[in-house]
Amino acid sequence: MEMNSPVGPNALDGEGVVGKPLDRVDGRLKVTGGARYAYEMQQGNVLYGFVVEASIGKGTIRSIDTRAAEKAPGVVLVLTHRHAPAQGTGNHREAHPVLTGPQVTCYGQPVAFVVAESFEQARAAAYLVDVKYDRSSGKYPLRTNLREARVPRPSDGQPADSAVGDFAAAFADAPVKIDETYTTPLQSHAMMEPHATLAMWDGDQLILHTANQMLNQGQKVIAKTLQIPVENVRLISPFIGGGFGGKLWVNADAILAAIAARHLKRPVKVALTRQQIFHVTTHRSDTIQRVRLGTDRDGRILAIGHDVFSGNLPSEQTYEGAALQTRTLYAGENRLTRHRLVPLDIPVASSMRAPGESVGLMALECAMDELAEKIGLDPIELRVRNEPSEDPEKHIPYSSRHLIACMQEGARRFGWDKRNPKPGQVRDGRWLVGMGMAAATRGNPLQLSRANVRLDPDGNATVRMAMTDIGTGTYTILAQIAAEMLGLPMERIRVELGDTNFPQAAGSGGSWGAGSSGSALFEACNALREKLARAAGMHPASARFVDGSIASGEQTRKLTDLLDGGMEADGEIEPGRTLEDFSQQSYGAHFAEVGIDMDTGEVRLRRMLGVFTAGRVLNAKTARSQAIGGMVFGVGAALHEGMTLDSRFGYFVNRDLAEYLVPVHADIPSIDAIFLAELDDKSNPLKSKGIGELGICGAGAAIANAVYNASGVRIRDYPITLDKLLSRLPLRA
Numbered sequence: 214m215e216m217n218s219p220v221g222p223n224a225l226d227g228e229g230v231v232g233k234p235l236d237r238v239d240g241r242l243k244v245t246g247g248a249r250y251a252y253e254m255q256q257g258n259v260l261y262g263f264v265v266e267a268s269i270g271k272g273t274i275r276s277i278d279t280r281a282a283e284k285a286p287g288v289v290l291v292l293t294h295r296h297a298p299a300q301g302t303g304n305h306r307e308a309h310p311v312l313t314g315p316q317v318t319c320y321g322q323p324v325a326f327v328v329a330e331s332f333e334q335a336r337a338a339a340y341l342v343d344v345k346y347d348r349s350s351g352k353y354p355l356r357t358n359l360r361e362a363r364v365p366r367p368s369d370g371q372p373a374d375s376a377v378g379d380f381a382a383a384f385a386d387a388p389v390k391i392d393e394t395y396t397t398p399l400q401s402h403a404m405m406e407p408h409a410t411l412a413m414w415d416g417d418q419l420i421l422h423t424a425n426q427m428l429n430q431g432q433k434v435i436a437k438t439l440q441i442p443v444e445n446v447r448l449i450s451p452f453i454g455g456g457f458g459g460k461l462w463v464n465a466d467a468i469l470a471a472i473a474a475r476h477l478k479r480p481v482k483v484a485l486t487r488q489q490i491f492h493v494t495t496h497r498s499d500t501i502q503r504v505r506l507g508t509d510r511d512g513r514i515l516a517i518g519h520d521v522f523s524g525n526l527p528s529e530q531t532y533e534g535a536a537l538q539t540r541t542l543y544a545g546e547n548r549l550t551r552h553r554l555v556p557l558d559i560p561v562a563s564s565m566r567a568p569g570e571s572v573g574l575m576a577l578e579c580a581m582d583e584l585a586e587k588i589g590l591d592p593i594e595l596r597v598r599n600e601p602s603e604d605p606e607k608h609i610p611y612s613s614r615h616l617i618a619c620m621q622e623g624a625r626r627f628g629w630d631k632r633n634p635k636p637g638q639v640r641d642g643r644w645l646v647g648m649g650m651a652a653a654t655r656g657n658p659l660q661l662s663r664a665n666v667r668l669d670p671d672g673n674a675t676v677r678m679a680m681t682d683i684g685t686g687t688y689t690i691l692a693q694i695a696a697e698m699l700g701l702p703m704e705r706i707r708v709e710l711g712d713t714n715f716p717q718a719a720g721s722g723g724s725w726g727a728g729s730s731g732s733a734l735f736e737a738c739n740a741l742r743e744k745l746a747r748a749a750g751m752h753p754a755s756a757r758f759v760d761g762s763i764a765s766g767e768q769t770r771k772l773t774d775l776l777d778g779g780m781e782a783d784g785e786i787e788p789g790r791t792l793e794d795f796s797q798q799s800y801g802a803h804f805a806e807v808g809i810d811m812d813t814g815e816v817r818l819r820r821m822l823g824v825f826t827a828g829r830v831l832n833a834k835t836a837r838s839q840a841i842g843g844m845v846f847g848v849g850a851a852l853h854e855g856m857t858l859d860s861r862f863g864y865f866v867n868r869d870l871a872e873y874l875v876p877v878h879a880d881i882p883s884i885d886a887i888f889l890a891e892l893d894d895k896s897n898p899l900k901s902k903g904i905g906e907l908g909i910c911g912a913g914a915a916i917a918n919a920v921y922n923a924s925g926v927r928i929r930d931y932p933i934t935l936d937k938l939l940s941r942l943p944l945r946a
Contacts, residue, residue, distance in 0.1 A: 214736050216659055217789035219894040224742075224758075225735070225829070229697040234834035238703065239452075239688045248452045252409035252484045254422040259411070260289060262473055262483035263335035264465065265325035265342045266492060267317045270863025271351035271558045274315040274324060278343040282327055285341055287334030290477055292326040298472060301437040304529050305495070305561045306430075308438045309463045311472075317346065318526060319560045320864040321492020326469045328481060351558035353863040355499050355524045362522060362553035365532045373532065373554075375540055377606050378547035383516035387507025391584045395504065395576035395929045397535075398855030399865070400497040401490070402565055403875050406454025408494055409484035412470035419475075420447045423467050426460045427720030428679045432713050434463040439471060451711035453683040453721075457846075458564035460683070461722050464494045491868035496856065497565035498523040498533045500572050504580040507547075512588045512595050514545035519577065520553075527556035531563055535573030538654050538910075541796055542577070544601035559863050564722065566846055567906035570655050571913075575850065575931060578651035578914035583927070591634070592650055592918070593620045604796035612795040612895035615826040616652060619802040622889060623650070623824035627804040636925035637943055644808035645942070646819070647923025651914035653801035653825065655907045659788040659897055660719030662733035666695060666741055667781035672761055672773045674699055676708045676737075680718035680730040685905055686835030687726060693832060694731050694899070698738035699772075700758030716783065724799070724903025727831060729786060732897040737784025744782060748775040791895045799902040801825035803844070803915035809923050811945045814935030816852055816920060820883040823912070828893035828902035836904055840886035843908020849876045851913035855932050 225231050242248040279291040297312035311323050325342045329335035352358045365373050384390065410423040419441065425431040428448040436443040453460060466483045474481040485493055500523050507516035523533035536550035565571075585592040597617055603610050624630070632648040633639055639646040664678040676695050682688050692706040709715065719729040746753040751765040758764075762771050791797075806819045823844050830836045853874040857866040867873045886908065892900040913931065921927050926941045 214785065214898065215787050215789035216791045216897060218791065220898050220900065223898065224698055225899060230703065231693050231697045232830055232833060235689060235693065235703065235832060237686055237689045238692050250406055250452050250454055251411060251422050251424045251450060252482065254411045256411060256413060256480040259480045259482050260328050260330060260477060261332040261335045262326055262328045262470055262481050263339040264323050264469065264485065264489055264493060265327065265339045266489060267320060267322040267324045269317055269346045269348050270320045270353060272317050272346045272348040274317065275345045275347050277325065279325065282338040282341040285334065285338035287330035288327060288338045290328040290473060291342065292473060293324065301440050303437065305462055305563060308434055309465065309468050310438055311465050311468050319558055320862065321560060323465050323469065323493065326473060328473050328477065351863050353557060353559055353858060354860045355522060355555055355557065356501065358555050358557060359522055362555045365552060365554040366530045368532060368534060371534060371537060373552040375550045375606055376548065380516050380518050380547045380549035383547035384505055384507040384518065387515045388510050389508045389588055391504065391506040391580050391587065393504055393580055393583065393929060395502045395579060397500045397572040397575055397931045399499045399858060400565060400854050401856055401873055402457040402459030403870060403873060404455030404457055404459055407485050407487060407490055408460065408464050408466045410467045410470040411480060411482045412474040413480040414475050418445050418447065419471055420449065421467055421471060422449045424453050424460050425450050425463065426453065426456045426681055426683055426722050428681060428711065428713050429717045430720065431463050435467060435471065438468055448713045449711060450681055453681055456683045456721065457566040458568065458722060459494055461564055462495065487870060488868045491856070491865045492560050495561045495563035498525060498562035500533050500535050502535055502576040504576050506580055506584050508584065508588065512590050512598050514543055514599050516547040517543065517545040518549040520551045522553050522555060523562065524555040524557040525562045529561060533572060534569030535576065537569045538573050539577055540606045541604050541798065542652065542654055543599040544605050545599070548606060559858065567655055567909050570910040571850065574651065574911045575913045575917065578911050579917050579929065582649065582918040593624055596620060596652060607796055609794060609796055612797045613828070613891055613893040614800060615889060615891060616800040618889055619800055619824040619826060623802040623804050623822055627822050629804065632922065636922050641808065643811050643945065645811055645923040646806065646808050647919045648804065648806050649915045649918025649922055650802060650804045651911035651918060653803055653907055653911035654798045655724055655903065655910045657797040657799055657896055657902045658723055658725045659786065659792060660725045660729040661787040662718045662729040663716035663783065663785045664730065664733040664737040665716050665781060665783050666734065666737045667779055668699065668741060668772065668776060669779045670773060670776045673705050673707060674701055676706065676734060677715040678710060678718040678730060678733065679713050679715045680710045681721045682710055683721045685721065685726065685839055686832060687721065687730065689835060690727050690731060690831045691734055694734050695738060698735065698742065698758065701761055724906045726905065728897045728899060728901050728903055731831065731899050732786035733784050735784065735898045736786060737782050740782035740784055741780065744780055745772060745775055786897065795895045797896060799825065799827040799904060799907045801907055803912050805915040805919045807916060807919040807923055809920065809938065809942070811942055814939035814942060816933060818848055818880065818882060818916065823886040823908060824889065825886065825904070825907055826889045826891040827904045827907060828891055828896050829900045830888050831899065831901055836888060837886050839904050840908040841884055843906060844884060844886065844912045845876050845881055846909040847912020848880060848916060850931065851916040852932050
């Protein structure tokens with residue numbers, strides 16, 4: 214099915230299992246150790262690999278001495294650029310060549326790969342590899358290299374710049390202006406499971422058990438890199454221990470394991486250490502963002518501008534699209550957004566949970582808060598006054614938009630009317646207390662996906678697709694869809710994912726996973742329903758599926774009576790005209806209350822609420838879990854997270870979870886997320902929208918605004934740490 218027009222009533226519109234807060238069908242496997250992740254896959258005669266990283270930021274390998282490593286116990290191979298095979302090239306989304314020459318383009322680049330009979334032997338030998346370099350001067354910090362900025366190529370169909378009306382003139386003439394710069398730091402995905410791969414060859418067929426969010430995309434990248442046919446590559450990844458975008462693309466572990474396994478004719482297993490992940494894989498770029506808002510004296514936006522600088526390797530075009538949401542969130546006739554990419558000699562920057570909006574809203578929504586105070590308006594009222602009637606740049610209608618309802622319901626539940634708009638007025642002992650809010654929005658893409666569903670004579674149905682579950686609940690949601698469509702109990706549904714031998718799927722990323730894969734399954738189930746109805750002598754349009762039976766009028770037949778050896782069907786979804794005809798986003802509103810210790814400057818979250826609309830909620834429990842997870846991610850972005858770059862040598866100093874700080878249980882007290890009822894018939898056949906990234910969008914800004922309300926101190930350089938607050942806090946009476 215191509216999504217070309219709104220969908221009408223369908224089999225999911227009744228009160229069935231879809232939407233219910235069901236437990237995860239894979240939950241028992243995970244808590245009992247039955248769910249196997251990439252590194253846990255077993256294979257006889259396996260070898261273990263360990264990556265040797267470059268210890269300079271830029272330069273050339275002058276010499277590499279592997280003799281001591283090769284003589285170390287258990288070592289069977291030390292692979293370097295001197296004997297690595299030729300590989301295909303491209304940006305990080307197209308190919309991932311390794312050990313291709315003596316040039317070092319960034320710190321942590323793999324310069325050797327040691328393979329041994331055990332992990333410990335490989336690791337010990339890796340430290341015996343003696344690499345000497347000729348160091349070159351590099352461009353490392355974003356801020357000191359802005360003069361090198363260039364206009365990047367369009368990313369995922371979005372142009373780097375947009376302009377509507379005459380922004381410069383409108384901003385110059387606006388009675389009220391905000392012109393501020395906000396900065397966000399380098400960030401790491403910090404997922405629980407490290408990047409890992411088990412590679413083996415069966416003749417010319419490569420099999421990779423690997424942690425990868427988009428298997429069909431990864432299949433193409435590996436084939437191009439190794440210069441083999443796509444059909445000769447099989448990726449298997451039934452369970453992934455978190456990704457947040459860090460496993461969207463193929464990384465060095467997969468390519469190195471595959472090359473070594475082919476060379477040695479034995480399976481090779483590799484897992485990156487936590488420290489290696491920071492340099493060998495991708496990260497989120499830091500950003501410098503200038504937001505300009507010009508309004509009339511009633512707060513209606515006359516001019517809105519958002520300029521963004523981010524960085525990446527010179528060979529890359531991926532930029533942090535932090536101004537993308539500014540193009541659609543608020544009304545205003547005169548508009549300007551610009552992205553500039555600075556070539557830097559640090560590891561590849563790429564997608565991290567809600568790329569663009571997550572950091573862009575940390576600037577835009579703080580600017581809106583500053584504007585509200587300057588005009589003397591409540592922050593919610595300011596947003597209501599700038600609610601657009603259509604997409605203000607594309608001039609097309611929204612598929613659905615209930616942002617005002619989210620803000621109003623959140624305000625009611627949170628007690629927003631008790632907020633003192635004057636900063637620094639509320640105290641609880643030695644704590645300064647304040648409230649803040651921010652809007653949330655995230656795009657709603659749809660990706661090509663296919664699915665197969667088979668009903669066997671025993672009454673059990675099996676769903677197969679190359680979809681992944683990165684901890685979001687995909688197994689459960691797909692089981693619910695199949696159970697609802699076929700009228701079967703959940704225990705009769707088996708979902709098999711994570712294998713490129715199954716039908717192609719979009720994978721997990723970009724908030725498209727559940728909508729795309731679920732819609733493909735919906736179409737497959739529709740096709741199977743039609744086959745079953747015809748086998749029962751019933752018209753498909755009038756057939757009802759319930760309790761393992763099909764009924765029409767007074768006639769009822771058991772599904773198992775219609776099967777002779779089983780019956781199956783395929784389904785497909787692909788984006789169509791609705792993505793062009795309608796502006797599609799999910800929406801929400803965040804509310805936060807913080808306390809600031811007057812003596813130490815420590816910021817503590819006291820409570821937080823998110824209210825969201827995202828079309829049909831497919832599972833109330835997993836949806837709430839995803840939203841809360843995103844909100845916690847936003848707490849980290851606001852108060853804790855940031856990679857520290859050594860500007861002399863181009864490496865990340867705090868490259869482990871002891872020093873790269875993420876929120877822990879003690880940081881998160883009372884937090885809740887609710888979804889308002891909504892169906893979006895222009896989004897997909899499920900009438901759902903993506904929610905995996907919505908929770909982080911705007912969350913950090915709500916906390917930053919609460920910090921200001923508590924203290925009167927506006928911090929525009931994230932994260933908001935005590936050293937930035939302490940000297941500016943009011944003196945204790």
